[in-house]
Amino acid sequence: MRLLRQPIAISVISIIPDGPPFCFRLRNRxxxxxxxxxxxxxxxxxxxxxxIARDYYRVETAAGHRFxxxxxxxxxxxxxxxxxx
Numbered sequence: 001m002r003l004l005r006q007p008i009a010i011s012v013i014s015i016i017p018d019g020p021p022f023c024f025r026l027r028n029r030x031x032x033x034x035x036x037x038x039x040x041x042x043x044x045x046x047x048x049x050x051x052i053a054r055d056y057y058r059v060e061t062a063a064g065h066r067f068x069x070x071x072x073x074x075x076x077x078x079x080x081x082x083x084x085x
Contacts, residue, residue: 001068007079010069018076020057021069026080031067035060039071056081 012021020039023032039055053073060066066084071077 001082001084003068003082004080007070007081010078010080012069012071012078018071021059021078024069024078024080031061031063031065033059034062041073042070058084 008026010024010026012024014020015022020036021033023030025031036057036059038057040057041053041055043053044051051074054070055073056068056070058066058068067080068082068084070079070081072079
């Protein structure tokens with residue numbers, strides 16, 4: 001797995017609101033998702049200061065590329081956090 005230093009904002013299309021991604025756009029290229037695993041919710045504890053809550057998904061595209069995506073639960077925005085080589 002390759003983890004990005006800084007997650008990249010992406011646009012995502014979901015079948016249902018707040019649901020798993022159906023496809024996403026990265027650098028003007030659309031990626032249709034063939035397989036999805038998740039969500040895995042990751043949250044910081046209240047004692048750690050600023051709260052962070054994210055739903056992470058492992059996805060495989062129709063072209064066979066695998067990515068690690070998350071949705072920021074506070075804002076509802078999606079990000080690419082890494083890929084699998």
